[in-house]
Amino acid sequence: MPLPWLEPLYQRLAQSYSQQRFHHAQLFNGDIGVGKRELVDMLADALLCSNAHNLIACGKCKSCQLNRANTHPDKRVVKAEGQTIGVDEVREITDFINHSSAQNGNKVVVLEHSHKMTTAAANALLKTLEEPSLNRYLLLTCEQLALLPATILSRCAVHEVKVNPSLAKKWLGEFNIPHYSWLELFVEQPMLIEHWYNEKQLDSIDSLYKFATELKDSDNFSALVEILSKDSTLINVFVLFLTEHLKEKLVLGMDFFSYQKAQQAIAEFLYNSSHVLGLNMSLAISKLAFSLRESQN
Numbered sequence: 001m002p003l004p005w006l007e008p009l010y011q012r013l014a015q016s017y018s019q020q021r022f023h024h025a026q027l028f029n030g031d032i033g034v035g036k037r038e039l040v041d042m043l044a045d046a047l048l049c050s051n052a053h054n055l056i057a058c059g060k061c062k063s064c065q066l067n068r069a070n071t072h073p074d075k076r077v078v079k080a081e082g083q084t085i086g087v088d089e090v091r092e093i094t095d096f097i098n099h100s101s102a103q104n105g106n107k108v109v110v111l112e113h114s115h116k117m118t119t120a121a122a123n124a125l126l127k128t129l130e131e132p133s134l135n136r137y138l139l140l141t142c143e144q145l146a147l148l149p150a151t152i153l154s155r156c157a158v159h160e161v162k163v164n165p166s167l168a169k170k171w172l173g174e175f176n177i178p179h180y181s182w183l184e185l186f187v188e189q190p191m192l193i194e195h196w197y198n199e200k201q202l203d204s205i206d207s208l209y210k211f212a213t214e215l216k217d218s219d220n221f222s223a224l225v226e227i228l229s230k231d232s233t234l235i236n237v238f239v240l241f242l243t244e245h246l247k248e249k250l251v252l253g254m255d256f257f258s259y260q261k262a263q264q265a266i267a268e269f270l271y272n273s274s275h276v277l278g279l280n281m282s283l284a285i286s287k288l289a290f291s292l293r294e295s296q297n
Contacts, residue, residue, distance in 0.1 A: 001056070002042055003035045004167040005190075009159060013043065014055035023157035024132040027114065027140040027148075030161030033192030037112065039161065040139040044075055044108045047137055063103055073102035079112035087120040094128045097136045106135045114140040115147040122149050129155040163188040177202065182209045182241065201231070208234060212241030216292040221285045229281050235273045242266050249296070258295045265291035 002010040016022045026043070028036045042057070045067045049057035057064050066072035076096045078089050093109050101107050117125065129138070129152065140156065142148060168190040175197055177183070182205070186193050196202050204227050211224045228235055243266060250259045269288045272279055 003038060003190075004171055005164040006035055006039055006161070009161065010039070010042070010055070017055050024136060025129050025138040025140065025156040027142060027153070027156035027158045028161050029142045029145045029158060031189055032143060033186070033189030033195070034161045034163050035191050036141040036161050038191065040110050040141060043139055044110055044137075047106045047108050048072055048074055048103070050103075050105060063105070066103075074105065074107045075110070076108075077110045077112070080116040083116065085111075085113070085117045085121050087118060087124050090117065090121040090124040090128075093138075094124065097128060097133060097138075101135070106137060108137045108139065111138060111140045113143065114152075115142045115144040117148075119149075122152055126151055126155070163190060180206050180209070182206070185240065185244065201234075204231075205234070205237060208238045209241050212238060213245050215242065215285075215289050216296060218289060221282060221289070224285060225282045228285075232273070235270070239266060239270045254296065261295035262292050265295065 001007070013022070013026070026040075028039060030036050043055070045057040045064065046052045046055045048063045048067060050061045050063055051058040057067070059068075063072060063074075067075065076093065078085065078093060093111070096109065097107060111125075126149075138156075145153070145158070165187045168187055172187075172190055172193060175194065177193065177197055180202065183193065196205055207223065207227060211218065211221075224238075228238060243263070246254075246259060246262050246266070250256070265288055268291075269284055272284055273281075
């Protein structure tokens with residue numbers, strides 16, 4: 001069964017499929033951690049299953065066994081290896097779709113992070129979308145809809161994937177996660193919390209939170225540098241904590257000019273972290289701490 005907050009959307013998809021209104025290109029947009037990948041994997045399994053019921057794979061047929069082993073010849077998963085998805089990867093999709101099905105059924109392509117396609121890649125995909133083939137399905141995920149051309153969007157069935165916080169909290173409760181004051185910030189990204197839990201990163205995230213609230217008063221950033229250098233995806237989390245802490249300061253009486261200066265320093269740190277090759281993280285954090293100190297004096 002789908003994740004509890006995905007059930008309404010999945011039921012609508014199942015209904016459209018049973019009524020033969022299921023679009024050949026389905027695009028799922030939403031934040032990191034809302035369950036987009038879990039959704040498209042479940043859809044792909046069902047579309048390839050020879051005994052699916054209500055768009056739920058049986059789990060027993062040969063196709064399901066192949067899917068479980070990640071060896072199904074009629075399923076292709078494409079995602080960005082670096083910062084972008086290039087035209088060559090998209091041309092492979094077209095080639096894959098145009099060949100006959102190995103199992104004499106549907107063929108499915110999962111295109112993750114479709115917003116990372118280059119202009120040339122998007123144009124190449126457009127040709128495939130404009131000439132849909134029978135029993136061929138494209139399942140796309142996206143985190144920034146605005147980065148996709150209108151021509152792509154107009155040829156897909158676009159779905160916003162959102163999380164019901166109460167259902168997410170109940171689902172997360174099964175993991176017996178310790179209470180952290182920052183968890184509420186990510187309740188609408190439950191799969192992100194699950195990932196941190198499985199990777200035993202929750203204590204590291206908590207350390208980031210503490211550093212964010214005490215950064216301007218700190219002098220030793222070695223532990224912070226180690227955490228961010230080990231996993232660069234946590235830089236955005238750290239910046240979120242900094243921003244939230246700054247908002248609290250504004251509510252408590254921080255003057256707006258100082259608030260703007262601090263926000264500018266955080267934005268500069270975030271930009272440098274993602275755009276400056278070989279960035280000295282220790283130096284960048286020291287500079288950020290100094291700027292925050294200056295803005296709040």
